[in-house]
Amino acid sequence: MLLPAERDTNVGGLRQTCAVTGMRTFWTALPTPGRWLLSTVAIQTLGRGMTLPFTIIYLHEVRGFDLGLAGALMSVIAITGLVVTGPGGTLIDRYGARRVLLVGLAAMIAGCALLAFATSPVVAAVALVLMGVNFGVSWPGFNALIATIVDGEVRQQYFGVNFALINLGIGVGGIFGGFFVDVHRPETFTAIFLIDAASSLIPMALLLGPLRHVRTHADPEEGDAPVDGYRAILRRPAVLWLTLLTFLAVFIGYGQMEAGFPAFARQVSGVSTQVIGFAFAVNTAVIVLLQFAVLKLIAGRRRTRVMQLMALIWGVSWVLLGLTGLLPRSLAAAIGVLAFMGVFAFGETMLQPTVPAIYNDLASERNRGRYNAINSAAFQGGAIAGPIAAGLLLGEGRQIWFIVAMVAGPVLICLLALVLERRVPAVANGVQNEVAPAPDAR
Template sequence: MLRLALPRRPEARRILVGTFLSAVGRGLTLPFLFIYLTDVRGLSDARAGLVIGWYGAVTLALSPLGGTLIDRFGARRIVVPCLFIEAAGVASLALVDSTASAFGAASLMALGGSAIWSGQATILASVTGEGERQRVFGLQFALLNLGIGVGGLTSGAIVDTARLVTFQAIYVIDALSYLAPAVILLTMPAVGRRLADPAETGVAKSGGGYLTVLRDRPFRRLVIFGLVLTTCGYAQIEVGFTAYAVRVAEVTPRVVAWALAANTVMIVLSQLVVIRRMEGRSRSGALAVVGVVFATAWLVLGAAGLVGAGSAFAGALCVVACAAIFGFGETMLSPVMPALTNALATDELRGRYNAMSSMIFGISGVIGPVTAGPLIGAGGGAIWVGVVTGGCLLASLLALSLRPLLSAAQDGRIVVRETVDEPEPAHR
């Protein structure tokens, strides 16, 4: 089954290898930035929060520019420098000794990270055919989570807040991991060039840019769906899920760690099975199912708040089950969202389409954490559960409303079979 999921072109397979290697490095540091800045480097909680928030805000602000540059100069010419800049920013975290230097490192990381995800998605879409694109994006997500899981387990056994060098080591290794996809792209000069000339296609004359993207009604509906789903779904994991589990369900932080591990295991074990079963099925229907699955996960977490006081084991079981169920929903969302985005995109604006799609997570990442705390504090957590559950179900309705706006091919109900692998056009 794994072989069936692999992309046809060797360039795509090499890009996936780079994704995995960089994900291992990312997993080393992902859970520890706040702890590193506060417990190791001595920043206050408020200042550390501002640094992390600044990184998210700058990344979000620069993302539209990244999409424009990708379309104008080609994804490879933008992604490779961004990977080196990101590596420099991550490495500089090992040397921060003040709030100012932490802001400087965060700014450098944001500058590099603003175009990496959308650029890599654009490159991967350009070296995969429409018929295989959905499962390749799903495989990328599985490798991403596997790498993060491996990195997280490794760093958990290494780091010690009493030993600065352990944190410096993982940030240096994380920085080096960003060089892996950069080197891979440097060895493939024919990949990631500009896909089309806007002047030749008439986009520039018609207003071009993000105005053209926003005039795409199906894509607008997809963006609205994504904002609602991620705000009530993904964006709640870091703050809402953890806060509810610890404060309302009264489980220990170790149970939360087990739950996140269960989430990763679910993704890694089920992703390939899910993408195989989804082939030839409606993408809008799959997105609707994702909303229902996420809503179910939050209801299970809500049950943890009800039973946790009477049975610590039952509460912990519900928390772990919530994360596992949520992971199953992720296995459907991860291949469909980028595949549908690129099915709607045109070559001359593919970078902008992918940039807007990645911005969904940035915007929801600001809204979700800000609203989670007050909602959990009100009504003993019941209001928060009601809001995020209702939001996920609303997203399901938005996904169903998307289907009439899509062709059968865009919706994935017709499987396109490619028989010849042609290299991408070499527009300079």
């Protein structure tokens, strides 16, 4: 049994000690800014959930863009986000996450509003670039904000609960959007994009109101050494190995959710689109229902060991999906597809609390934006490369090699986690009462 781990949180000079054991204790442990930020997560992601599954349908079936063009336009968001992430991290360290996030949210509002009325590819591209700007700065910005507000075990729990609430908001929004939109009524799509734009006003109001005094950056003092740039940070073995692990985890994980998984399920398993849609609902339900239980289970454990367990669980999930290809177009295949997504979601609950927590425990107040930008870039890189690899393998009819690659990925993650464990400081690995290893890096 895990003993409650006492941790300190310090925001604005206020220090409070807490035993992290349950949701009520976790909520009590949060400083007021943390409660404000967490209490609105599910609401502000409802709009994104309403538009995320239907954007390509909107571009192709409502606005009449060629499917290939619509797919290319969809990639603009990820590409823009990847390009913006690096400069965004630097700006966060220099001017603070709050200011950068406000600019990103303004771009998101403008992009969603413009896309709602986009009738030409050029206008749609501009709108998606604006949305990509927000995605490029929101990950490092909000992670830096969270890391400033909470620390220790509370920080790890915060990242996990935040992930569950994001999934809840997106899941509920997707269900509502599915019932509301109609390709024969373009105004329904206009409405959901405007709702998505309006939902960004919620975090903007928080940043301008209750969170206006939260500072994520430290002003340089006379005699301070220069802040490490990206090259110096990536020279740290712990950061380099963690970044490789993050990229690989996303490559075989989230990078396959919108491409490899649905393509395999349709072409090889032979299940219906309804089964695939329900599988995503299973994913959301598992994360929302199990996330906090998993957080209690992994509290005090080495985060690298948690990653290894996550990798093993993902390996089992891909084996399950591969087996559905042996009984295509059958009830067993449909059950297997749903089981795959449920098991995979269980693994997700272990990834999101650990990786961001390690990055932020390695960072200092002066370079936290850059550390979170590296995390974001690794995530986005895996999300871009994953669908490309899936398309090449499945497009050439190499379904077996696709599954082999997906099962080999978790094995590599386990090996990377072993290497990382030897190089990351004990505190950053979630071990609070152990002497840290020698400095890994400078």
